[in-house]
Amino acid sequence: MTDAKRYVRPYGDTTGDGMIQTSFTLPIPFGPKADGAALQLANKMGMDPAMVVHSNPIGDDFTFFVVYGSVKHLVDLDEVRVVEREYPLLSPAEVNSALKKVLRRKLVVVGGCIGTDAHTVGIDAILNIKGFAGEKGLEYYRELKVVNLGAQVSVPELVRSARTEKADAVLISQVVTQRDAHILNTQEMSAAFREAMGDRRPLLVAGGPRFDPLMAGELGVDRVFSRGTTPGEVASYLVHAMQEKKGVAA
Amino acid sequence: MALLDLDPKVVATARKLAARAAEPVVSLAKAHTTVAVERATLRLAGITGADSTHRAGDVPWVNRVIDTVREQCGLEHGVVLPAFHALREHNLGTLTELAEATAAGQIQFRIPTGKDLTAARKASTSAVSKGLRAVDRNRAQRDKLITKWGDPAQRPWIYLIVATGDIDEDVIQAQNAARAGADIIAVIRSTGQSLLDYVPEGATHHGFAGTYATQENFRIMRAALDDVSKEVGRYVRLTNYASGLCMPEIAVLAGLQRLDMMLNDSMYGILFRDINPIRTFVDQRFSRQVHARAGIIINTGEDNYLTTADAVDAAHTVTVSQLLNEHFAHEAGLPDHLLGLGHAFEINPKVPDSFRLELAHALLARELFPDAPLKWMPPTKHMTGDVFDGYLLDGFFNLAGVLTGQSILLVGMMTEAVVTPFLSDRDLALKNVRYVLNAAGSLAEDFRPSPDGLIVKRAHQVLGEAVDLLERIVDDGLLNAIADGTFGLMKRPADKGKGADGVVEKAPEYFNPASEMLEAAQ
Numbered sequence: 214m215t216d217a218k219r220y221v222r223p224y225g226d227t228t229g230d231g232m233i234q235t236s237f238t239l240p241i242p243f244g245p246k247a248d249g250a251a252l253q254l255a256n257k258m259g260m261d262p263a264m265v266v267h268s269n270p271i272g273d274d275f276t277f278f279v280v281y282g283s284v285k286h287l288v289d290l291d292e293v294r295v296v297e298r299e300y301p302l303l304s305p306a307e308v309n310s311a312l313k314k315v316l317r318r319k320l321v322v323v324g325g326c327i328g329t330d331a332h333t334v335g336i337d338a339i340l341n342i343k344g345f346a347g348e349k350g351l352e353y354y355r356e357l358k359v360v361n362l363g364a365q366v367s368v369p370e371l372v373r374s375a376r377t378e379k380a381d382a383v384l385i386s387q388v389v390t391q392r393d394a395h396i397l398n399t400q401e402m403s404a405a406f407r408e409a410m411g412d413r414r415p416l417l418v419a420g421g422p423r424f425d426p427l428m429a430g431e432l433g434v435d436r437v438f439s440r441g442t443t444p445g446e447v448a449s450y451l452v453h454a455m456q457e458k459k460g461v462a463a
Numbered sequence: 464m465a466l467l468d469l470d471p472k473v474v475a476t477a478r479k480l481a482a483r484a485a486e487p488v489v490s491l492a493k494a495h496t497t498v499a500v501e502r503a504t505l506r507l508a509g510i511t512g513a514d515s516t517h518r519a520g521d522v523p524w525v526n527r528v529i530d531t532v533r534e535q536c537g538l539e540h541g542v543v544l545p546a547f548h549a550l551r552e553h554n555l556g557t558l559t560e561l562a563e564a565t566a567a568g569q570i571q572f573r574i575p576t577g578k579d580l581t582a583a584r585k586a587s588t589s590a591v592s593k594g595l596r597a598v599d600r601n602r603a604q605r606d607k608l609i610t611k612w613g614d615p616a617q618r619p620w621i622y623l624i625v626a627t628g629d630i631d632e633d634v635i636q637a638q639n640a641a642r643a644g645a646d647i648i649a650v651i652r653s654t655g656q657s658l659l660d661y662v663p664e665g666a667t668h669h670g671f672a673g674t675y676a677t678q679e680n681f682r683i684m685r686a687a688l689d690d691v692s693k694e695v696g697r698y699v700r701l702t703n704y705a706s707g708l709c710m711p712e713i714a715v716l717a718g719l720q721r722l723d724m725m726l727n728d729s730m731y732g733i734l735f736r737d738i739n740p741i742r743t744f745v746d747q748r749f750s751r752q753v754h755a756r757a758g759i760i761i762n763t764g765e766d767n768y769l770t771t772a773d774a775v776d777a778a779h780t781v782t783v784s785q786l787l788n789e790h791f792a793h794e795a796g797l798p799d800h801l802l803g804l805g806h807a808f809e810i811n812p813k814v815p816d817s818f819r820l821e822l823a824h825a826l827l828a829r830e831l832f833p834d835a836p837l838k839w840m841p842p843t844k845h846m847t848g849d850v851f852d853g854y855l856l857d858g859f860f861n862l863a864g865v866l867t868g869q870s871i872l873l874v875g876m877m878t879e880a881v882v883t884p885f886l887s888d889r890d891l892a893l894k895n896v897r898y899v900l901n902a903a904g905s906l907a908e909d910f911r912p913s914p915d916g917l918i919v920k921r922a923h924q925v926l927g928e929a930v931d932l933l934e935r936i937v938d939d940g941l942l943n944a945i946a947d948g949t950f951g952l953m954k955r956p957a958d959k960g961k962g963a964d965g966v967v968e969k970a971p972e973y974f975n976p977a978s979e980m981l982e983a984a985q
Contacts, residue, residue, distance in 0.1 A: 342953055
């Protein structure tokens with residue numbers, strides 16, 4: 214690329230033609246009226262002119278369309294803002310080799326649901342090899358030793374296990390939120406670790422659908438993960454945190 | 464016709480080794496019972512419903528009874544003796560009434576002796592036979608409907624998944640899928656159900672990435688598929704999951720509601736769900752006996768190994784698992800025609816000759832298990848989100864299925880790992896299958912891999928590696944091999960894992976009429 218461009222349009226086969234292609238289904242029977250409806254939608258999406266190049270019925274009540282056309286919009290690259298994650302997303306192989314380099318032993322993760330919470334869906338999605346959203350869980354990583362304590366783990370039990378296992382990181386999951394149970398449980402947990410181990414405490418990570426990632430300080434943990442977090446994100450974070458701790462540049 | 468020229472002696476050795484590896488585990492399975500086997504037995508004896516007043520939410524009555532019996536007199540004699548003795552002692556009409564009285568704290572369970580013992584044995588045997596007769600009637604009804612409406616016109620049968628979380632939405636999607644050409648509908652379960660130590664009750668509308676397996680949901684979906692079967696003129700089969708902590712109970716509910724296929728793997732729960740190995744083998748044996756009785760085709764889960772390990776390096780672990788699954792299934796009374804052994808198209812498409820290697824692996828399975836309805840599963844690991852690439856890959860998967868004579872084809876979605884399939888994704892996926900079946904349907908007739916070509920050589924190599932691994936497993940012991948991480952890279956010690964506390968060693972006087980009748984039928 215020569216000069217940095219500021220404004221761009223989609224590229225079909227000629228610079229500036231703005232051509233895109235899209236497909237969708239409308240809940241109406243196949244026929245000329247359906248094609249007209251698809252065209253109207255394409256126009257409203259900013260495609261002008263638009264061509265319905267294909268349509269076919271799906272059952273009696275639906276029609277599928279493929280549409281090509283030129284969009285009017287311009288992309289202003291100066292206005293593009295992306296949230297940069299402070300750590301890179303790594304593949305399992307990259308996680309393994311990074312951990313090997315920084316620790317020269319396996320990283321030990323102890324996890325569970327604390328308090329009366331019996332919903333292990335979250336912790337299992339992150340830890341079990343079965344994983345979540347097409348990603349394998351932390352058990353799959355050769356350089357991670359995972360101890361999943363399961364449901365309804367008491368805080369003293371968690372601290373004890375973390376000590377015996379010499380945990381580098383403790384992951385707790387909280388799904389139940391009645392009377393702010395998730396917040397109180399997590400605060401109790403972080404306080405117990407501070408009291409028992411001081412600065413030598415493991416990395417504390419809390420996860421659950423109702424947690425706000427900005428709450429880490431208030432909860433006394435190092436990191437909070439919210440809804441939709443995948444095992445890969447957690448593993449990449451663990452690598453990042455270990456590197457920080459050991460003062461290694463990422 | 465055999466294309467690979469496999470040495471019958473090597474094949475026989477592989478089967479013998481699988482049997483030897485399985486032997487100690489089968490003895491262990493016979494020597495133990497579990498809370499889930501006992502619950503399944505009571506369900507066959509007629510218990511239904513749940514305690515809706517319990518503060519923990521709906522607790523199935525069967526769980527209340529089993530837990531109380533266990534607390535008061537243990538389960539090593541089986542649940543039926545104390546339960547049916549209490550039924551007579553308190554003059555109660557049904558097991559559900561017994562459960563209510565149990566919850567109210569009115570029952571003190573004990574093991575009967577003398578005349579009471581004889582009476583409890585008789586009453587429980589008669590109740591359980593009634594349940595098994597219902598299973599038998601469903602099997603006969605399935606055969607009748609297949610005769611009436613017919614099987615799919617083509618092989619492979621086309622297997623489609625629905626999973627909305629709401630049984631009513633599932634019904635709409637399933638009926639539409641059948642009209643569009645699906646021969647088998649699988650309803651995926653809600654995430655995490657495999658780790659529940661009870662079966663939820665009633666029709667459900669709020670699953671998480673799937674719909675709960677309940678007896679009522681089974682009934683609703685089977686009835687909906689009967690309606691659409693009549694309309695499309697072929698018997699549309701229904702699949703669910705007998706896996707996890709409630710494997711035996713779900714097998715019973717499937718038999719009672721005429722499900723046609725059940726996911727049921729001998730090691731999946733251990734490796735991928737961290738369920739206790741002994742619990743799994745005991746539960747699995749009972750559930751397979753029930754499936755054999757109900758004429759249900761089991762589907763095994765070898766595809767899972769390839770999603771965690773490399774599909775080329777770990778090809779032989781699939782063969783080993785198929786041989787073990789076959790042996791455990793035969794031992795539990797399942798004939799070849801009910802053995803839907805699994806395998807998958809998961810080789811990295813960037814590997815040179817990846818399609819030829821897929822053909823080699825698929826043919827090997829076909830020729831090792833000529834009479835089993837093999838289940839061929841689509842790419843998932845190398846579906847990148849580029850739906851156009853994915854559509855091409857699924858086309859090659861379909862072609863491999865046709866070319867190697869696979870029996871059940873799970874339809875691949877180009878949106879795998881992106882979103883739950885759109886209506887149009889499912890339609891396009893079926894179009895892909897129809898095109899390949901139509902364009903290449905009988906191509907297998909003309910397909911003769913060269914005797915010294917890559918396909919034949921690769922198949923021989925994988926079989927050889929499978930025999931080597933089986934030898935190591937026999938030396939080491941299957942439970943130790945599982946503990947050491949031989950399969951799917953997971954280490955699962957025999958005394959660890961979920962549900963371990965639900966395993967009970969049988970006393971010499973253990974009695975379970977369901978087990979006795981199921982064993983006798985073999």
